[in-house]
Amino acid sequence: MKKTVLVTGASRGIGLLTAKTLAKAGFQVFAAIRGTEERNAAVVESLNEYAKQNNVQISAIEMDVTNEVSVNKAIEKIEQTNAIDVVINNAGIMPVGLTEAYTIDDYQKCMDVNVYGPARTMRASLPFMRKRKSGLFINISSNAGRIAIPYFGVYCASKFALEAYTEALHYEVEPFGIEAILIEPGGHGTDLVSNPPAPSDDKVLTEYGDLAQGRDKILGMFQGMFAQQDASTDAQNVANKILELIEMKKQRPMRTTVGHNMGIDKINQESDIAQIGLIDMLKPVYSGK
Structure with a gap:
């Protein structure tokens, strides 16, 4: 029996590609979208047509990750008919510009989507998963979650915050048979x-x-790179990797x-040494054994 995602x-972007990719692979997919009857009504119609033409199971559901009531309502609605096996926390925004020039309000808006959004979704899903003693969260991070990039300070x-939250949670829910892992895409054309x-x-x-012009210059650099349509920057790569992680039989990497x-693999390898040592020391404490 295929899982519900x-x-x-x-x-x-990546969320839409992932929803279609997983549906085509046979999963029951719920595509969380805000404004399903207004701003994104055309997207919903397109998804319905896609499902019909390809004979796959994909359903749009209203969800605003910045609104706790909306998140809870959506997840409770799904759980009435389908046990959620996998959650892909993909919703995100990417502020680009001088870090100091982002007001605290600007900063909070970014955190509300990129950090609190996944937290809301996981908190709403976890009670159901803990009861079933199974579940998987795949949180979409970035190279920018491991290294600091000028003009990307807020992002x-x-x-970085999402990475820490996810990894700490991973160890806490592991005794329930639940995994929380990260995927770190490089630059992809979305x-x-x-x-x-x-x-x-x-x-x-x-x-x-003139330093304020750095935003336009760095965006121009990325846009030029994506315009070349190199296979390595195709966002479908991320959707494919998500499918691979879901279907993985052995223990999934953090x-x-x-x-x-950009050298992130090396950073991850080096940090794993310290992290694994710490977890081995703490495991008797957090595992309750």
């Missing part, structure tokens, strides 16, 4: 770089002078990179 942020901070959230403090931007990883 919930994919957040499924209206576009990096949110992904609309995240089309019009990312810009900083709103114009006074700071002015004071930085972190999986996809595409150009």
